[in-house]
């Protein structure tokens with residue numbers, strides 16, 4: 001089989017590896033499609049994310065779907081030929097976090113394509129990859145693998161909305177119009193938000209946010225007076241989602257949310273760049289809520305996609321085979337030209 005292996009910053013190699021053999025509760029999945037995520041790009045461009053550096057070659061990729069081709073002796077729920085979206089989270093389901101319903105915070109988690117433990121957990125940008133039976137969620141025959149692979153970022157967005165609490169009738173601001181910000185805006189509508197505004201520094205991804213249903217988009221660089229308007233009367237929004245990983249954006253969130261409102265932090269801040277104005281959070285009695293990955297929301301995401309409750313067409317930018325993975329990663333980092341770039345089998 002072939003795999004996309006990151007060796008260090010700007011050193012991504014498509015190389016042959018031996019075929020994986022399933023353990024008792026595992027399945028072998030033949031890669032159908034995979035989305036390139038911001039974290040994959042950090043590994044590619046910087047050789048790590050924040051303080052986590054790659055210490056050994058690692059297969060990247062965690063937004064994937066494909067077809068089951070072999071199963072271990074104890075597998076009961078899936079069989080060869082099943083089309084599946086694959087949850088990249090392998091939680092232990094035994095630690096205190098898992099047992100209290102927070103498997104996304106599992107202390108023993110193995111997450112595809114992550115260098116935060118040693119040995120690194122292999123990712124799934126490989127023509128064949130292993131998953132536990134529990135990670136595999138069947139998808140309808142009609143659903144494309146590219147859409148099925150998007151259950152992962154959609155699950156991130158659903159978890160953020162769930163963390164926020166009720167949005168029925170609320171005015172929502174999302175800072176950052178990358179794939180996660182755009183999906184949060186769509187998920188906020190599903191949760192009943194009456195109006196969603198999305199901000200970014202680039203016009204092209206904001207146009208995609210509009211096509212995905214946002215009522216209003218604002219380029220904070222070219223439309224600073226609109227941004228200033230967000231803070232009128234101590235804040236215009238009931239809830240805000242910070243999806244850009246930018247400290248300035250978080251400050252804007254604090255200004256833009258009404259007193260007693262809620263801020264959900266989803267974006268990852270660069271190390272040492274996240275000094276929140278704590279006194280303003282205190283004085284407005286804001287609720288600052290973290291949101292990290294997802295767990296049950298992965299199945300919700302598959303259900304929503306299967307029922308056509310959300311149309312992802314606007315976010316898809318281009319598809320590339322593994323042999324052109326470097327081109328795909330380069331394009332995925334160009335915010336003028338791409339929102340979600342996919343790798344596909346072949």
Ligand SMILES: [Zn+2]
Pocket residue numbers: 037038039062063152153
């Ligand atoms: Zn991702």
Ligand SMILES: [Zn+2]
Pocket residue numbers: 091092093094095096097098099103105106107108109
């Ligand atoms: Zn656990």
